[in-house]
Amino acid sequence: MMDQALQHLVNGTVLGGTYALLGIGLTLIFGVMRVVNFTHGELYAFGAYMVYALVSLLGLNFYLSLVLATLLGVALGALVELVLLRPLRHADIDSVMLVMIGAALVLQNTEMWVWGGVAKMVPTPFVGTPLVVGPVSVLPLRLFVFAVAVALLVGFWLLLDRTRIGTAMRATFQDPQTASLMGVRVGLVHTMTFALGSGLAAAAGALLGPVFVVSPTMGDLVGLKAFAIVILGGLGNLPGAAIGGFALGYVEEFGAGYLSTEYRDAFGFLLIILVLAIRPQGLVAARERIG
């Protein structure tokens, strides 16, 4: 019994790392820009397809492909911000939401058109036999994915907490008008925020694409889950999103392990309903956020 629980704990942690990446990207965009970003799941799919294209079609090195796919996600995010969001800076939230839903549809259908409906596999340099440590076993690829996700989370936190641009981003998050009085180019911060948030989504996709399979609709469920994570942690709350990511990972793993694998994805949403009913501000109080 204990061994099984330990195994679920490990699986949940590994899954939670990538969920945290997804959630932080989305909550950052909401916090700084007040944009409900429906393209987030599609950027996740984009990252996965880019890794597939770079590794399988161009024959590039796997690790290099992960880096490039993430950077391409950053570039696509910057493009979406500059072309779609910048002109809508002062528009009401409804118009922005509609535009973002449209953008998500365009991205998904483009993927379908370019890559076809058949799911793709991404070859990796990792062996398929699990590493066994005592009662717990884990695939080397999954361990690698977790390590990279944690490294990205730490790097992102350092960027926000320790650099000039990070401080300017947090200031903009808290009070855009006063930030502009300090000389912050708020428009530039918005572009950077959206690009970085999109890059995190693409990185999550690039990491998980090889773990599962790559398909045009893979962004749908992940987009929903990203919203779940953000709501769990409290909208615009960065540590909350990290905690929400791990919470979702554990709930899914333990739910699938002890209750039903069929309803794996449903457990997360059940958790949101519970959290919204009992603690609608999210798991972490807003004043504890670092933003």
Add this chain to the structure above:
Amino acid sequence: MGCCMLRLENVTVRYGRIAALHEVSLEVREGEMVSLIGANGAGKSTTLKAISGLLAPSAGRITWEGRPIGGLAPRGILKAGIAHCPEGRRVFPHLTVRENLEMGALLRRDRAGIASDLDRMIARFPRLGERLRQAAGTLSGGEQQMLAIARALMSRPRLVMFDEPSLGLAPNLVQQVFAIVREIRQEGLTVLMVEQNALAALTLCDRAYLLETGRVVGTGTGAELLASPHVRAAYLGGHAAAA
């Protein structure tokens, strides 16, 4: 007194279709302390926002040392040497005191100069020095006002604009804030201050402008306005003689 540093000529500012400032003209000379007084909604904050670039005038000219600056972004105005300490303090609540001060120096690149200015601020505001690593949102109202003032000074401005620095503070703190403003101007900085506390504002300043419903309706030295029957009746509750 030096020559005219900042000049507004017939500046009109609108919020949508409603004009909040109607052809406002005023000037600030180098080394001067100028007060802008008026009732709630008179357009005092709007005037400062137009100068600092938060709002673009729909008509009129704003010049800084002869150069037109109307419509420039706040970043450009700050680079030109004008800092705006906004109404309601507006410290960044989740940034530490030190980070707030560093935000004030965001456009500067002289690391050594920034470090020495930080030390000077700590010497001037010891309570901030004791709380450098504390989130600014946890400071008391008076401490937050000191932080907002210090943050504005961190950009090393040549003109600093204060919007109601005494707002919501206990009487002893109000005196402290005005003492600091007096010190700052004695150090050679040019000051434009908005205040509802007309008595203090007029006593402290060299010259003042009186704003009513978006129009300049009076100007003169502080002493002249303190003596004006209209100002006494409307802003000093008839007690100006005591000043």
